[in-house]
Amino acid sequence: MNLTELFAKPDPAFAAAVTRLLERFHRTDDSEAPYRRDRFCQQLDDPCMPENGMDPQAYLTRLEQLIPGVSHLASRHYMGHMTAPLPAFTGELARLLVMLNQNPMKMESSRLLSFLEREVLAKLHRLVYQAPDDFYQSQMHAKDAALGVMTSGGTIANVTALWLARNHAVGDNLFHLVEQGYRGAVILGSRLMHYSFDKGMDLLGLGAASVRRLETDADNRLSLPALEAAIAECRAQRIKVIAIIGVAGSTDFGSVDPLPELAAIARREGIHFHVDAAWGGPTLFSPRYQPLLAGIAQADTVTLDGHKQLLIPLGTGMLLCKRPDLVMAVKREAPYAIRASSFDQGRFTLEGTRPANALYLDAAFQLLGEAGYRTLIEANYDKARRMAALIDADPAFELMSAPVMNLLSYRCLPPHLQGQPLDEAANVQINAFNVALQKAQRAEGHSFVSRTQRTLPPYGDQPLVLLRAVLLNPAIEESDIQALLADQIRLGRTIAAELFAGH
Incomplete structure (x- = not known):
């Protein structure tokens, strides 16, 4: 393909191939290409630009190798980040906005x-x-x-x-x-x-x-x-x-x-x-x-x-x-x-x-309306309260803050500390346990929450590692929340056996 053709009308075959890539991506999760920094570095280690541009079909092959390694933020099992899943109309609107280039x-x-x-x-x-x-x-x-x-x-x-x-x-x-x-x-x-x-x-x-x-x-x-x-x-x-x-x-x-x-x-x-x-x-x-x-x-x-x-x-x-x-x-x-x-x-x-990203806002305002936003906000805030109730009722977890909006923080407790008084020494163990658990869940790639570290009044000035859930995706159902917590309990048993042998 010559340079002039690159500026001509879009290639329908290229567009169709990208659509197939997206459809396949949304049917998978991060477990298809688990996060391994050394492997990702090896996959992308070429500092030289090609002398001549490649054929679009060849570039599609490159995309097929790259896309599995990106984060599946729109998955309903990923409840750890503040990046929203996008309404379906956004893709076509993005194409319009990019090509207008205002x-x-x-x-x-x-x-x-x-x-x-x-x-x-x-x-x-x-x-x-x-x-x-x-x-x-x-x-x-x-x-x-x-x-x-x-x-x-x-x-x-x-x-x-x-x-x-x-x-x-x-x-x-x-x-x-x-x-x-x-x-x-x-x-x-x-x-x-x-x-x-x-x-x-x-x-x-x-x-x-x-x-x-x-x-x-x-x-x-x-x-x-x-x-x-x-x-x-x-x-x-x-x-x-x-x-x-x-x-x-x-x-x-x-x-x-x-x-x-x-x-x-x-x-x-x-x-x-x-x-x-x-x-x-x-x-x-x-x-x-x-x-x-x-x-x-x-x-x-x-x-x-x-x-x-x-x-x-x-x-x-x-x-x-x-x-x-x-x-x-x-x-x-x-x-x-x-x-x-x-x-x-x-x-x-x-x-x-x-x-001109105001066009995205205009589309969302016109297509969702105040009623649409109201429905989504209230559903997500209610889900956070349901997740908090599930956590509070399970001895494997400790709810650290009641949800105000649709964020909540909690900890997973290793089996030997469940139901026990938690002092400074116990919190040191719980911190290590939750860091390892969050990393293991992220590496496995089926579900995800993020983590933070804060002090909280019940435990004085001791920094605590907290798991952080974000209930933003409208596709999340209670069964997805239950599955995520079950993943943490399952992974936690293995991690506890490794970290606390003898307890």
Whole structure:
């Protein structure tokens, strides 16, 4: 095939072969090509590009060798990650979006899709802030304003929020801190804040010490006394607090900080209030669970992440701004692209060129609707509660946090410690057991949960290894949960015999 043919109309045979690859992939699991780092390294160890391009059929052969080794994240037996299975329409929509290759940084390179981006951001803004209709009519397509910005994910959305907060608090020059009599600047949030905030403060030139992670209460929520003490300490030390961070759906527990109280403190102190709702934001679709996010509408900025509970592909994040003029604090221009007089969203985004992923959101909103999201959210949250009940009723497990949303943490106990008092020495054994168990389950490839390490009130300051389940896939049934737990009990017997011989 010559180069010109590669840019011609799609090859139906190639498309059909890719479809067959996908269909076969979704009928298998990771056990077809178990994770072996040395073997994967050997399979992909060629640093040289081919001199001449290969025939598409030959490349299909290469794909057939690669695809079995990728993660089966859409499997209903994989309950460990926050990456959503995608609705079936996404594949064809992705083909359309990729081949259109629009760049919404600038209106000239995306035209109508620039306006679509503003419309979907307005829908999300309305979900969170519930402003009146005339607000959206006047602000949705306002020139020097934005209801939010699209990003490549929750991390960039959080970094953008810090950028906005810093510029509003002290301007875009850190020397202004000194001029205002401050010795430094920090953000305050719980120990469960996402690590993207560390990245953001580093990029803003404020360093790792500027992220102050405070204690949480028994429900894994930011401690209000700890926050008040930190604010008082910062005031005494002449440290500027540029933002208070509230978490709406922590990655470990799905816990939600006390948002109304945090908003009140931020308002009293004149501090930017940001809520990281990358995971929990879509809870607002459910009248039954919506009270979990009470107070979120008082946030100055809110992060959402599309590839999680909004069920769209990776690479789509959103930062919403309560006040549309907030984005003017980071406005940037370029004479060849985003000029001062332009309508371009790229004036307000950290990233320049990016895909028009707002089309995925538009499709999901139009095809699922609020009722569809409501049904999916409530079903998944209910499944998490059923899984928690199964764990709590089985002596082979210890439930470590009651599910708030559709995340839960638990431990598998080795047989000799089941039903026994658990002290520090026992926890050391349980930690080793759960690390080995999670690795064994991942290596076997039939089912999967992830793991984390946290301290929890019943056990003081001792770090505990926790298994972490994510109930996101709408295809998961109770029988799948039972099968996953049965896999852990089965594997656990073998591991315990190896680790604790003689107990």
